[in-house]
Amino acid sequence: MRAILVTAPGGPDSLSLHTVADLPIGPRDIRIEVAAAGVNRADVAQRQGSYPSPVGAPQWPGLEVSGIVTERGSDATLFALGDRVCALLPGGGYATEAVVHEELALPVPDSVDLIDAAALPEALATVWSNVFLSAGLQPGETFLVHGGASGIGTTAIQLAHLAGARVAVTAGSAEKLAVCASLGADILINYRSQDFVTELKAATDGHGANVILDIMGGSYAARNVAALALDGRIMVIANQSGEDAVFNPFHLMQKRGRYWGTTLRARPFAEKAAIMRAIRADAWPWVESGAFRPLIDSRFSFAEAAAAHSRLEASAHTGKIVLIP
CATH class of the missing domain: 3.90.180.10 (Medium-chain alcohol dehydrogenases, catalytic domain)
Incomplete structure (x- = not known):
């Protein structure tokens, strides 16, 4: 072979x-x-x-x-x-x-x-195990996925949409955001020109995301916590930023949130x-x-x-x- x-x-x-x-x-x-x-x-x-x-x-x-x-x-x-x-x-x-x-x-x-x-197989197993089996995304909840146009992102958008969640995404171009919208994303955020915390809060009347699927890690940590809804869950599956994650644990405590890192x-x-x-x-x-x-x-x-x-x-x-x- x-x-x-x-x-x-x-x-x-x-x-x-x-x-x-x-x-x-x-x-x-x-x-x-x-x-x-x-x-x-x-x-x-x-x-x-x-x-x-x-x-x-x-x-x-x-x-x-x-x-x-x-x-x-x-x-x-x-x-x-x-x-x-x-x-x-x-x-x-x-x-x-x-x-x-x-x-x-x-x-x-x-x-x-x-x-x-x-x-x-890999994308389905990653998304299903993190978003549904671990984070327990429910119909009607708001789900944020970073890198919405990636293989993981395009999988997560479709599965969350089919499961009845409201889907928010970040991506780096209008073209990629258009693809995300075609797959079922409701809230489209260009991370190059928009702050995802501000945009997500505005789109959800201040509620934030119940579940966040994060491939960036590092500098996204504190902003993910800021974007989190009460009792929200952050699933970290990669650290593409290559940076250390720094956030104030008290802010996570205020949200009664969970910050969970996994590998497959x-x-x-x-x-x-x-x-x-x-x-x-x-x-x-x-x-x-x-x-x-x-x-x-x-x-x-x-x-x-x-x-x-x-x-x-x-x-x-x-x-x-x-x-x-």
Whole structure:
């Protein structure tokens, strides 16, 4: 099989295609002939040397794939050979084949393009686990997502809108905000020219956001607390600012708020399997009906992996970037 390896920690040019040994398959695993792999900022961090694959996982990047089941372990029963699936991986998606426990895979409906399906597992698992399972977003509540035009953002907008929440977003251009609006965002804030705390308070009559999904961390911390409603929940899933978070704890106490940081990749298998079961039960019907759709920014071949990473790092994308073997 072929895989995109990180030859040495560094820039996008440190990605290169190599021949590697086939992966072993366990009793409950399935082998997937990869149609596409999603590109995520965790892959960038791994390439830079700060976010290695967990022990036991392939050492090349890639947290999600779509493709065809070509082999089943001796005890695997959830999928048949030839089934179209997408899957959440601990690593190893940037390859022509992937092996994953069957409970971390989902069936791809005929209505969804198999390549586009590679954009589903990581974003859905991140948003569903944080916004719904942990923060408990309810119908009628106000939800704020930073980076609304990102892969996480475009996923979060759609899911929150479908769940009956009022959705606010921040993004860096009128074009990106227009895409957010088309997906169901109600409150549109250009972070380059507007203060999101002021705009959100004005749009909600001073109420603020019940749930905030934050990819920026750092300097956004104090402003997130200021934008929070009483009993609000802030879910921090990344620190793209690279800065330390500084805020007055008393201000969070006044809001009876929660400030919660999480990761997905390092969670135990049982937790990730439970998240995927919850998605299958509660979110997947929206995928099957077409009410939710993965928004694809661009497709790159494996040979163009460096260009795909460069586009992601420049935040030039709207939606998800995928790699195709």
